[in-house]
Amino acid sequence: METETVTVSTVIGDLPATPTGDATETLTLNMGPQHPSTHGVLRLVLELDGETVVRAEPHIGYLHTGMEKTMENEAYQQAITITDRMDYLSGMNNNLGYCLAVEKLLGLEIPPRGNAIRVLMSELQRIASHLVWLGTHAVDIGAMTMFFYCFREREILLNFFEEVSGARLTPAYIRVGGVAMDLPIGFEEKVAQFLGLFPDRLDEYWTLLDENPIWRDRTVDVGLLSAKDCLAYGVTGPVLRASGVAYDVRKAMPYCGYEQYDFEVPVGQNCDVFDRYRVRMEEMRQSIRILEQVLRTMPDGQTNADDPKIVLPPKERVFSDMEALIHHFILVTRGFPVPPGEAYASIESPKGELGYYIVSDGSEKPYRVRVRPPSFYNLQSLPHIVTNNMVADVVAVIGSLDIVLGEIDR
Amino acid sequence: MADAASIQTELTKIRSAGSDAVQSVEENPVMGTPWITVKPRSIVSVLKILRDDRALDYKLLTDLTCLDRPEREKRFGVVYILYSVTHNKRLFLRVWVGEGEAVPTVSAVFPSANWAEREVYDLFGVIFEGHPDLRRIELPDEWEGHPLRKDYPLIGRRPVILYNDVKDIL
Numbered sequence: 001m002e003t004e005t006v007t008v009s010t011v012i013g014d015l016p017a018t019p020t021g022d023a024t025e026t027l028t029l030n031m032g033p034q035h036p037s038t039h040g041v042l043r044l045v046l047e048l049d050g051e052t053v054v055r056a057e058p059h060i061g062y063l064h065t066g067m068e069k070t071m072e073n074e075a076y077q078q079a080i081t082i083t084d085r086m087d088y089l090s091g092m093n094n095n096l097g098y099c100l101a102v103e104k105l106l107g108l109e110i111p112p113r114g115n116a117i118r119v120l121m122s123e124l125q126r127i128a129s130h131l132v133w134l135g136t137h138a139v140d141i142g143a144m145t146m147f148f149y150c151f152r153e154r155e156i157l158l159n160f161f162e163e164v165s166g167a168r169l170t171p172a173y174i175r176v177g178g179v180a181m182d183l184p185i186g187f188e189e190k191v192a193q194f195l196g197l198f199p200d201r202l203d204e205y206w207t208l209l210d211e212n213p214i215w216r217d218r219t220v221d222v223g224l225l226s227a228k229d230c231l232a233y234g235v236t237g238p239v240l241r242a243s244g245v246a247y248d249v250r251k252a253m254p255y256c257g258y259e260q261y262d263f264e265v266p267v268g269q270n271c272d273v274f275d276r277y278r279v280r281m282e283e284m285r286q287s288i289r290i291l292e293q294v295l296r297t298m299p300d301g302q303t304n305a306d307d308p309k310i311v312l313p314p315k316e317r318v319f320s321d322m323e324a325l326i327h328h329f330i331l332v333t334r335g336f337p338v339p340p341g342e343a344y345a346s347i348e349s350p351k352g353e354l355g356y357y358i359v360s361d362g363s364e365k366p367y368r369v370r371v372r373p374p375s376f377y378n379l380q381s382l383p384h385i386v387t388n389n390m391v392a393d394v395v396a397v398i399g400s401l402d403i404v405l406g407e408i409d410r
Numbered sequence: 411m412a413d414a415a416s417i418q419t420e421l422t423k424i425r426s427a428g429s430d431a432v433q434s435v436e437e438n439p440v441m442g443t444p445w446i447t448v449k450p451r452s453i454v455s456v457l458k459i460l461r462d463d464r465a466l467d468y469k470l471l472t473d474l475t476c477l478d479r480p481e482r483e484k485r486f487g488v489v490y491i492l493y494s495v496t497h498n499k500r501l502f503l504r505v506w507v508g509e510g511e512a513v514p515t516v517s518a519v520f521p522s523a524n525w526a527e528r529e530v531y532d533l534f535g536v537i538f539e540g541h542p543d544l545r546r547i548e549l550p551d552e553w554e555g556h557p558l559r560k561d562y563p564l565i566g567r568r569p570v571i572l573y574n575d576v577k578d579i580l
Binding site: 107355359384 | 440469491500550
């Protein structure tokens, strides 16, 4: 039988010409600033050709509150409370970086117990920050359970911070000259208890994600950034290490006695989202190793440097000792002068190299405080990573960069 | 750490960019590494040498920032902090410029300088010559003044009203 062929155009009218080659029209898509997967108030303007990103432009500054300017107008001890509002997921690390820079200017030596407590807090904070990263990164990609699991463990850590400092996110516990106060009684046992439980929980996360085909599909060979490009864009931290460069400030330029602890710097090689995940997972295991060593070797003695002109006297002495009362009064009302000079101190925060460049003019307030926020430079590489990739991968890449807008905008 | 002797190689190499490229070398006992003050015009070639020379290998521009000293004739000190992963060494460079003078951009040498220079322009008002995209980055485009300058008041100049109209955002 003979069949009659009818062209579609006779039925529905003339179709527009099929797009060929470069004659395609692009679509501009606005993502954020209010978007759950931008981890804060990041706004991305994406130009799409079908599902491929042609151009991506991050807009930042929605959280800009002039923190560096504010710090220039606060006494050195007061400015600590501003630092933990920058990267609010790792307040202890921010406190530490700032204090190290001021202590460099003062030429202050911290007693061993003070340093050990600082390491203890930074590593607990690193785990807490990585847990938020893992939970939110996984929920972005669709693994809802991870979010609840990670936040369950993070709760224990936040309770630790509350116990030592009274605050969960903004501890201001690490102070110039040492720490705010010694560890509460029984604190070390609680940390030890957590360390007994946490490796099993990590294995649990591991089994949920590592062999999960959906997770692998969304992360393996996605969001490539070579080691060369990482360095060119100033990317540091786990993202740089996932590209095969073993740069970790804790090893390269040890501070707070990190050189006494035995730990490894995990390094990836595929430069993709999956390797960044693996590097951070391994970092949590290394943090457990460090924490176990800190608890085993925790020295006794003073936590604060022995300098009454800088460190607040203990409260019980303020009520009984004239000199302590005067020091307390002067330090609280006026602060302490810092010799003129310039210092740069950097630490390995969970996000990367966190640097503080502080200039002093000899007064009680810093002349200039510059924060080198790791997220700022890590985010800068985002357009380079996502261009010519699928739009669905943008969310996975943002998650793997682990940015905090609080420190990007400051 | 170290004194001027330890960066002798760096200084010799930098001077090959031009005999007057280095203006001064200041000891900095706090940081250990001295400050190298470079002529604004030479900064691009100096950074290129530091990045590409195998013996130096400063591949990472850790940070680029600025310092305002209004009492000086050239009030803005633009700071470059470099790091060499292979040699585990940090280097601090500085360029002094006055009000209205431009610094050549280094974003072609280090792409990381792109946003950092935009931030310095935004908050200090230093112009980076040849920058591909010199716009404000933290503050709104229509903002007046540069807040991190020492003569900018802490409370700002006027109340902030942002985005009256939808077309301002797009």
